[in-house]
Amino acid sequence: MPRLSRIFYSRVTIEVARDLLGRTLVHQSSAGRIAGRIVETEAYSGFGDEASHGYRGKTERNAVMFGTPGFSYVYFIYGNYWMMNIVARPDGVDYPGAVLIRALEPLEGLELMASNRSGRPQRDWTNGPGKLTLALNIDAQHDGIDLTRPDSPLFLETGQPVPDSSVEIGPRIGLGRRVSEPWLSQPWRFWIANSDFVSGQ
DNA sequence: ACGGAGATCTTCT
DNA sequence: GAAGATCTCCGTT
Numbered sequence: 001m002p003r004l005s006r007i008f009y010s011r012v013t014i015e016v017a018r019d020l021l022g023r024t025l026v027h028q029s030s031a032g033r034i035a036g037r038i039v040e041t042e043a044y045s046g047f048g049d050e051a052s053h054g055y056r057g058k059t060e061r062n063a064v065m066f067g068t069p070g071f072s073y074v075y076f077i078y079g080n081y082w083m084m085n086i087v088a089r090p091d092g093v094d095y096p097g098a099v100l101i102r103a104l105e106p107l108e109g110l111e112l113m114a115s116n117r118s119g120r121p122q123r124d125w126t127n128g129p130g131k132l133t134l135a136l137n138i139d140a141q142h143d144g145i146d147l148t149r150p151d152s153p154l155f156l157e158t159g160q161p162v163p164d165s166s167v168e169i170g171p172r173i174g175l176g177r178r179v180s181e182p183w184l185s186q187p188w189r190f191w192i193a194n195s196d197f198v199s200g201q
Numbered sequence: 202a203c204g205g206a207g208a209t210c211t212t213c214t
Numbered sequence: 215g216a217a218g219a220t221c222t223c224c225g226t227t
Contacts, residue, residue: 042219044219051219052219053212053219056213059212059213060212061211061212061213075211075212075219076210076211076212077210077211077218077219077220078208078209078210078211078217078218078220078221079208079209079210079211079218080208080209080210080220080221081220081221083219083220085219100219102219128220128221129219129220130220130221131220131221134221172219173219174218174219174220175219176217176218176219178217178218199220
């Protein structure tokens with residue numbers, strides 16, 4: 001299965017968030033391939049977006065958001081969890097843009113995922129941004145890597161694009177009370193209708 | 202089934 | 215010093 005190219009990621013962030021649905025996220029780990037179908041995403045785009053890490057400008061932590069499209073932005077939060085994002089926006093533009101991967105449908109490496117999410121039903125392995133990084137063993141090692149490099153341990157395959165008729169759109173989830181309109185209700189969350197694996201919030 | 206609170210640490214104020 | 219792009223556990227309904 002071919003990988004998504006730099007061109008794919010070098011578009012308007014919202015468009016990329018929508019188009020990432022149905023694609024396959026793969027972690028080629030030392031223990032084997034662990035992969036899932038992307039069923040839910042959220043876009044964080046621009047200097048004006050109060051919910052985005054890029055809102056207050058470039059810092060050491062978020063610098064990758066301003067860099068080359070197709071790189072991973074993985075950060076630690078709540079003292080426990082890793083969140084995986086993909087940098088997406090027109091290339092060559094100094095503007096923060098990234099897509100949070102919120103949920104996957106488990107596809108490959110099911111035994112590894114079961115072990116990483118021990119004691120939980122398959123439905124709860126990857127139905128949330130913190131859960132899917134646990135299931136796929138994604139952490140600090142995977143921050144700031146180029147997903148389009150042939151030897152990257154983390155990458156995306158073209159998978160199966162999803163038609164508009166199967167896509168639902170709504171406001172983003174879990175934003176703090178410091179975020180105000182219009183960013184609070186911006187329809188920048190995308191998910192596959194009727195998927196059993198979208199996050200439950 | 203649903204709601205609330207604690208965990209736990211990095212980043213920015 | 216506080217809040218955070220979350221999850222899990224424990225209580226009550």
